[in-house]
Amino acid sequence: xxxTTAPPxxxxxxxxxxxxxxxxARRPRQRHRLAAxxxxxxxxxxxxxxxxxxxxxxxxxxxxxxxLEGGGPFGRRVETFVGLENYATAIADAEFxxxxxxxxxxxxxxxxxxxxxxxxxxxxLDARAARATRFSRTAIFLxxxxxxxVASLLWGFLYLPGTSPFSWxxxxxxxxxxxxxxxxxxFASVANIAVWGGVGFNMIIIYTSLRGIPEExxxxxRIDGAGEWQIAWRIKVPLVAPALVLTGLFSxxxxxxxxxxxxxxxxxTSAISQTxxxxxxxxxxxxxxxxxxxxxxESVLLAGxxxxxxxxxxxxxxxxxxxxx
Amino acid sequence: xxxxxxxxxxxxxxxxPRPTGRPRRSVGGVAATTxxxxxxxxxxxxxxxxxxxxxxxxxxLFTTFTFLxxxxxxxxxxxxxxxxxxxxxxxALNSLLYAGVGSVLSTLVSALAGxxxxxxxxxxxxxxxxxxxxxxxxxxxxxxVPQYLIxxxxxxxxxxxxxxxxxxxxxxxxYLARVFAASxxxxxxxxxxLDGASEGRIFISIALPMLVPGLVTLFMLQFVGIWNNFLxxxxxxxxxxxxxxxxxxxxxxxxxxxxxxxxxxxxxxxALSVVPLAALMLVLxxxxxxxxxxxxxxx
Numbered sequence: 001x002x003x004t005t006a007p008p009x010x011x012x013x014x015x016x017x018x019x020x021x022x023x024x025a026r027r028p029r030q031r032h033r034l035a036a037x038x039x040x041x042x043x044x045x046x047x048x049x050x051x052x053x054x055x056x057x058x059x060x061x062x063x064x065x066x067x068l069e070g071g072g073p074f075g076r077r078v079e080t081f082v083g084l085e086n087y088a089t090a091i092a093d094a095e096f097x098x099x100x101x102x103x104x105x106x107x108x109x110x111x112x113x114x115x116x117x118x119x120x121x122x123x124x125l126d127a128r129a130a131r132a133t134r135f136s137r138t139a140i141f142l143x144x145x146x147x148x149x150v151a152s153l154l155w156g157f158l159y160l161p162g163t164s165p166f167s168w169x170x171x172x173x174x175x176x177x178x179x180x181x182x183x184x185x186x187f188a189s190v191a192n193i194a195v196w197g198g199v200g201f202n203m204i205i206i207y208t209s210l211r212g213i214p215e216e217x218x219x220x221x222r223i224d225g226a227g228e229w230q231i232a233w234r235i236k237v238p239l240v241a242p243a244l245v246l247t248g249l250f251s252x253x254x255x256x257x258x259x260x261x262x263x264x265x266x267x268x269t270s271a272i273s274q275t276x277x278x279x280x281x282x283x284x285x286x287x288x289x290x291x292x293x294x295x296x297x298e299s300v301l302l303a304g305x306x307x308x309x310x311x312x313x314x315x316x317x318x319x320x321x322x323x324x325x
Numbered sequence: 326x327x328x329x330x331x332x333x334x335x336x337x338x339x340x341x342p343r344p345t346g347r348p349r350r351s352v353g354g355v356a357a358t359t360x361x362x363x364x365x366x367x368x369x370x371x372x373x374x375x376x377x378x379x380x381x382x383x384x385x386l387f388t389t390f391t392f393l394x395x396x397x398x399x400x401x402x403x404x405x406x407x408x409x410x411x412x413x414x415x416x417a418l419n420s421l422l423y424a425g426v427g428s429v430l431s432t433l434v435s436a437l438a439g440x441x442x443x444x445x446x447x448x449x450x451x452x453x454x455x456x457x458x459x460x461x462x463x464x465x466x467x468x469x470v471p472q473y474l475i476x477x478x479x480x481x482x483x484x485x486x487x488x489x490x491x492x493x494x495x496x497x498x499x500y501l502a503r504v505f506a507a508s509x510x511x512x513x514x515x516x517x518x519l520d521g522a523s524e525g526r527i528f529i530s531i532a533l534p535m536l537v538p539g540l541v542t543l544f545m546l547q548f549v550g551i552w553n554n555f556l557x558x559x560x561x562x563x564x565x566x567x568x569x570x571x572x573x574x575x576x577x578x579x580x581x582x583x584x585x586x587x588x589x590x591x592x593x594x595x596a597l598s599v600v601p602l603a604a605l606m607l608v609l610x611x612x613x614x615x616x617x618x619x620x621x622x623x624x
Contacts, residue, residue: 031524032445032446032447032524033445033447033448035441035445035524035525036441036445036447036450037441037447038525039437039438039440039441039528040437040438040441040442040453042434042437042438043434043435043437043438043494043499044438044453046434046490046493046494047456047457047460047494047496049475049490050468050472050475050490050491050494051460051463051468051494051496053475054468054471054472054474054475055463055468055471057471057474057475058468058470058471061471061474117364120360121360121361121364124357124360124361125361127353127354127357129351129353129354129357129358130354130357130358130361131354131358132358132361132362132365133361135365136361136362136364136365138607139364139365139366139368139369140361140364140365140368141606142368142369142372142603142606142607143368143371143372144549144606145549145599145602145603145605145606146372146553146599146602146603147552147553147554147555147570147571147598148553148555148571149553149555149571149572149574149575150570150571150574150595150598150599151371153574153578153591153592153595154371154372154374154375154595155371156578157374157375157378157592158370158371158374162386162387163378163386163387163391164391165374165390165391165392168390168391196367196368196371199364199368200368228353253462253464256464257464257466257467259466259555259556260555260556260571260575263555263575264575264578266579267578267579267581279466279467279556282467282470283470283556283560286470286473287560292470292474295470296470296471299467299468299470299471302464302467303463303464303467303468306462306463306464306467307459307462307463310462311462
């Protein structure tokens with residue numbers, strides 16, 4: 001992002017007069033402008049159609065609502081402007097708020113475990129003494145290719161008392177089945193699916209970042225008497241901080257959007273309600289209850305929260321990302 | 326292992342080779358290897374389970390030990406492909422269509438836009454770039470409901486277009502493509518201009534070949550992203566014949582609670598849907614250049 005101040009595109013023509021002069025240089029300038037906008041056109045068209053217009057539509061719709069007009073048996077429902085009423089309804093809805101609470105518990109488990117394990121695995125892959133690194137790296141990355149819905153299906157059966165090998169083991173030991181799919185275990189069980197699916201991708205980002213550190217830095221530290229642990233914590237971790245922030249950002253956005261995993265587990269458990277996380281509430285309000293304005297308001301709240309949290313995370317880490325400049 | 330990263334990332338070859346004289350079988354080395362292998366085990370167990378479970382007949386699924394292979398593989402396969410008049414094959418083709426076409430178009434659109442943002446100076450460039458950055462932070466999936474409403478108004482809801490079109494735009498892809506395109510030397514572009522090449526020609530003949538390694542990564546990120554997407558097709562589509570694998574398998578599973586036979590179908594369907602993508606990932610692994618992701622943030 002710091003590179004918005006890219007070098008001038010045409011250093012070779014540094015001596016040409018400015019744009020408004022009626023010089024021969026004006027034509028290439030215009031040609032470039034035309035080329036740039038032509039190349040941007042498909043992206044801009046899609047951006048407007050599927051991001052800006054839906055955002056605008058959601059904002060507009062969130063201010064509308066159905067009102068009873070007339071009254072008595074002849075009253076009919078008409079769509080009209082209701083101000084912030086839908087937002088008030090959403091915020092006052094205990095279930096919607098509880099969904100955010102559950103999201104918080106889920107995220108507090110999923111994000112630190114995903115990032116922590118990814119960092120540990122990346123550091124170990126980069127450690128000189130570790131063996132079987134190619135196999136481990138490939139195996140840990142593999143779940144990235146498994147859709148969340150399919151991952152939930154796999155883990156769901158590994159949780160289900162009738163098919164779970166873990167519960168089979170505890171049962172053999174006399175402890176009975178592990179209640180993976182009941183409160184409060186369900187939070188750890190859903191979070192585990194996210195950790196399983198996300199740890200490899202994040203590990204690769206951190207690992208490639210580690211591989212970019214020049215070996216000389218380690219040599220210098222070793223000469224100064226630093227052990228491998230000290231090198232890992234004092235040199236490697238601070239140097240891959242930008243990668244950690246990036247993976248943290250992805251994990252945060254991913255957490256707020258969680259939908260497929262709990263939805264897939266629902267048929268297997270009664271611990272996941274129809275409104276377990278905010279996106280599930282939004283889906284229900286939009287398609288089961290047909291209250292599109294309320295769903296729009298809830299979407300705006302969720303998207304707004306995501307943006308605010310992302311910006312806060314980036315701001316807090318700005319100095320680390322941009323090397324203090 | 327030492328050869329793979331250097332082929333994938335030419336920059337790594339600049340670093341001196343790691344010293345090999347150190348004793349390999351240290352306590353730390355054994356501990357490090359053990360932790361890595363445990364991680365690998367954790368990631369492989371569910372995949373191993375689904376492969377084993379797909380061989381179990383309906384009766385065996387809940388009665389035999391969970392990691393014991395069964396005798397129902399062929400029956401399960403037959404049942405799966407017979408289900409709903411061969412719907413499973415259709416779902417797989419749909420997934421391939423959405424992810425394949427969507428990610429190719431997305432990569433091209435992102436490459437064009439990223440190149441324009443990196444290599445041209447024009448009024449409004451900063452505004453466009455700001456929009457792209459803002460788009461990165463807005464979770465696309467929270468827009469699925471308003472996107473559905475727009476698609477309804479356009480008369481496209483329920484069609485394959487309604488899944489394909491929103492998948493093409495990727496602000497993060499544009500942002501990444503801009504990072505890649507910044508590495509195209511201005512001198513080369515300028516030299517081609519002096520030789521009379523058109524801007525489109527410069528992009529296709531000069532910039533695009535230089536961008537290929539980065540764009541392959543972008544393509545794969547998009548492919549996996551669209552392949553794994555659930556909520557968008559779940560909202561947009563009503564006709565089971567247009568479902569991708571994720572939504573199709575979900576419907577199998579959600580009906581399975583009332584019809585236990587469908588559990589076996591969901592399991593073998595999951596196994597079949599995991600294997601090809603996993604194989605593709607393993608083959609293409611050397612082309613992954615995820616360092617560009619972290620490199621991009623550093624600016």
